[in-house]
Amino acid sequence: MAKQGYHHGNLRQALVEAALDLIRAQGPQGFSLSDAAKAAGVTPAAVYRHFAGRDDLIAECARQGFVIFADVMERAHDGGRPSALKAFEATGRAYLGFARAYPGHYMAMFESGLRVSATPELAEAARRAGAVMTRAAQALAEHLPENRRPPAAMFAAHVQAMSHGIVELYARGAPGARSPFPPEELLETGIGIYLRGLGLLPADE
Amino acid sequence: MAKQGYHHGNLRQALVEAALDLIRAQGPQGFSLSDAAKAAGVTPAAVYRHFAGRDDLIAECARQGFVIFADVMERAHDGGRPSALKAFEATGRAYLGFARAYPGHYMAMFESGLRVSATPELAEAARRAGAVMTRAAQALAEHLPENRRPPAAMFAAHVQAMSHGIVELYARGAPGARSPFPPEELLETGIGIYLRGLGLLPADE
DNA sequence: TGTACATCAGTGAACGCGCGTTCACTGATGTAC
DNA sequence: TGTACATCAGTGAACGCGCGTTCACTGATGTAC
Numbered sequence: 001m002a003k004q005g006y007h008h009g010n011l012r013q014a015l016v017e018a019a020l021d022l023i024r025a026q027g028p029q030g031f032s033l034s035d036a037a038k039a040a041g042v043t044p045a046a047v048y049r050h051f052a053g054r055d056d057l058i059a060e061c062a063r064q065g066f067v068i069f070a071d072v073m074e075r076a077h078d079g080g081r082p083s084a085l086k087a088f089e090a091t092g093r094a095y096l097g098f099a100r101a102y103p104g105h106y107m108a109m110f111e112s113g114l115r116v117s118a119t120p121e122l123a124e125a126a127r128r129a130g131a132v133m134t135r136a137a138q139a140l141a142e143h144l145p146e147n148r149r150p151p152a153a154m155f156a157a158h159v160q161a162m163s164h165g166i167v168e169l170y171a172r173g174a175p176g177a178r179s180p181f182p183p184e185e186l187l188e189t190g191i192g193i194y195l196r197g198l199g200l201l202p203a204d205e
Numbered sequence: 206m207a208k209q210g211y212h213h214g215n216l217r218q219a220l221v222e223a224a225l226d227l228i229r230a231q232g233p234q235g236f237s238l239s240d241a242a243k244a245a246g247v248t249p250a251a252v253y254r255h256f257a258g259r260d261d262l263i264a265e266c267a268r269q270g271f272v273i274f275a276d277v278m279e280r281a282h283d284g285g286r287p288s289a290l291k292a293f294e295a296t297g298r299a300y301l302g303f304a305r306a307y308p309g310h311y312m313a314m315f316e317s318g319l320r321v322s323a324t325p326e327l328a329e330a331a332r333r334a335g336a337v338m339t340r341a342a343q344a345l346a347e348h349l350p351e352n353r354r355p356p357a358a359m360f361a362a363h364v365q366a367m368s369h370g371i372v373e374l375y376a377r378g379a380p381g382a383r384s385p386f387p388p389e390e391l392l393e394t395g396i397g398i399y400l401r402g403l404g405l406l407p408a409d410e
Numbered sequence: 411t412g413t414a415c416a417t418c419a420g421t422g423a424a425c426g427c428g429c430g431t432t433c434a435c436t437g438a439t440g441t442a443c
Numbered sequence: 444t445g446t447a448c449a450t451c452a453g454t455g456a457a458c459g460c461g462c463g464t465t466c467a468c469t470g471a472t473g474t475a476c
Contacts, residue, residue, distance in 0.1 A: 008452075027318055029234035033430065044430075046453045054430065110373070111316075113232055150394065157384045158395040161370030162363065168315070169369055170362065179362045189355065190363040190399075197402030213419075238463065249463075251420045259463065 012050040014040040019061050020104030028112035033057065058108055059118045065105030066125035072098045073132045084140045085200055091136045092191045095163040096184060099171060110164065133160060144199060155198065162190050217255040219245040224266050225309030233317035238262065263313055264323045270310030271330035277303045278337045289345045290405055296341045297396045300368040301389060304376060315369065338365060349404060360403065367395050 008014065018039035022031045033054045037044040051057045076094030080087045099106045108114075109126075116126045137156035141149050171183040179186060195201045213219065223244035227236045238259045242249040256262045281299030285292045304311045313319075314331075321331045342361035346354050376388040384391060400406045 011452075029318070032428075034428075042452095043454055045432080045455080048431075049452055113234070150398075151386075153384070154386055154391065154394060155398070157371075157375065157386065157391055158367065158398070161374055161391065161395065162367040163370065164374055165366030165368065165370030166362075168373065169366055179358070181356075181359055181362065186359065186362055186366065189359060190366065193355075193360070193363070193402035194395075194399050195402065197398035197400065197406075201402075216419075237461075239461070247419095248421055250422080250465080253464075254419055 008040075008042065011040060011042060011046065015042075015047060015050060015057060016060055016064060019057055020108065022104075023058075023061065023107050023112070024104035028058065028107050031058070055114060055118065058112050058114055059122050061105065061108035062112065062114065063119070063122045063125045065102060065109040066122070066129045068102060068105060069098055069109070070125070070129035070132050072101075073129070073136075077132065077136045080136075080139050084136075084143055085195070088136050088140045089191060089195075091133060092159055092163060092187060093184070095160070096167065096171070096187050099167045106167070140200065148199070150198070155194075158194065159191060162194070163187060166190070213245075213247065216245060216247060216251065220247075220252060220255060220262060221266055221269065224262055225313065227309075228263075228266065228312050228317070229309035233263065233312050236263070260319060260323065263317050263319055264327050266310065266313035267317065267319065268324070268327045268330045270307060270314040271327070271334045273307060273310060274303050274314070275330070275334035275337050277306075278334070278341075282337065282341045285341075285344050289341075289348055290400070293341050293345045294396060294400075296338060297364055297368060297392060298389070300365070301372065301376070301392050304372045311372070345405065353404070355403075360399075363399065364396060367399070368392060371395070 015036055018036045019031060022035055022039065033047055034044045036057065037047050047057065051060065072094050073091055076090040076097075077087045078090070114122075117123050134153050134156045137159070138152035141152045141155070166183050166187050170179040170181075170186060192201065220241055223241045224236060227240055227244065238252055239249045241262065242252050252262065256265065277299050278296055281295040281302075282292045283295070319327075322328050339358050339361045342364070343357035346357045346360070371388050371392050375384040375386075375391060397406065
């Protein structure tokens with residue numbers, strides 16, 4: 001971008017990408033700052049020109065993940081088109097799609113063990129990403145009669161929990177018995193049944 | 206038990222318990238074999254009398270976790286009493302209860318990154334634990350008309366995924382925006398809505 | 411009951427390793443005159 | 444346009460550390476006679 005052909009070009013982003021590759025391949029704990037530096041063709045010490053240390057580098061990976069995540073979800077929701085219901089379902093699918101398409105980011109975000117409060121930038125990115133799903137749930141909730149409308153934040157949390165659980169248990173080589181169903185199908189049917197329970201889908205199959 | 210007052214008494218189990226404490230306190234990656242040995246009042250080398258190495262020790266922690274887990278779930282299900290529905294709901298609650306009561310085991314089982322196939326004993330324990338929930342789902346599924354009865358393994362997976370997701374996202378200090386709802390309430394309402402969607406609960410609130 | 415011996419759980423020292431981090435430096439780039 | 448200087452990204456060597464693992468050993472326990 002702006003700085004090109006300096007010493008390295010754009011080492012900061014190169015380090016982030018090297019870290020993401022390593023995290024994807026070896027998990028967030030298998031990742032080492034030295035390896036990331038080597039992958040970027042640079043001495044470990046050079047990392048400290050751009051990051052406060054190892055944790056700061058992971059935090060930046062996670063932050064970029066939340067930014068992309070929010071964007072992907074936003075795009076899937078598409079302003080509630082063609083309907084609040086379809087848009088919501090698309091948002092759920094996008095969750096799983098994001099986990100598949102950006103495994104390094106996903107792991108940095110949810111499996112690295114770092115607190116969302118690690119840096120203010122990370123906290124802000126996470127907050128904005130969370131808001132997207134809550135808004136989608138909010139729009140959908142308005143189709144329910146007010147007296148049996150659960151808080152939007154609650155059913156956003158339900159769907160997020162089921163999505164995350166499916167990713168962790170069934171879309172990865174995690175322990176806990178692999179499912180005989182493809183993750184996508186699990187999520188699709190799971191959310192379908194859930195929405196029927198809310199009264200947002202007809203009761204019959 | 207059998208061996209008492211040998212050199213240590215029962216170092217094997219003491220090491221497992223020390224490891225579980227450390228895993229709970231510092232996460233599965235913060236855990237070190239040397240620390241576990243020290244906590245058990247023993248030299249690191251002594252660990253190798255009882256375990257093949259670090260991974261083997263973690264695998265044993267996870268294995269014991271799956272055994273307890275299966276037991277807790279079994280007991281909650283209580284042979285389907287007082288009804289298949291109530292028993293199933295109790296099983297879901299027991300999942301969260303287990304995660305709360307045995308955090309070290311839970312982390313060793315689901316967050317340590319080890320494969321369920323690490324040791325045959327672990328694989329077997331995991332399989333048996335999984336079977337408990339599937340059986341509960343099976344019993345419940347039989348209350349549904351056959352033509353709209355999803356495979357038991359599928360809705361066991363749905364409930365397990367939601368439970369796991371709630372544990373990871375909201376019952377721990379994980380990133381990804383803490384929920385304004387207590388995890389227990391989230392799970393209770395989430396499973397409630399899901400079961401309503403299945404037609405196992407009346408449609409009205 | 412007493413002694414000699416076998417077993418084997420735990421010791422203590424040592425190993426090689428890769429880690430994150432520091433520091434004084436160097437040398438390419440950008441800027442002022 | 445040309446020169447002197449300031450900046451600062453990246454170097455390379457070094458650090459202290461804790462890790463998992465090995466090895467020859469020792470000494471308490473259990474067993475055979």
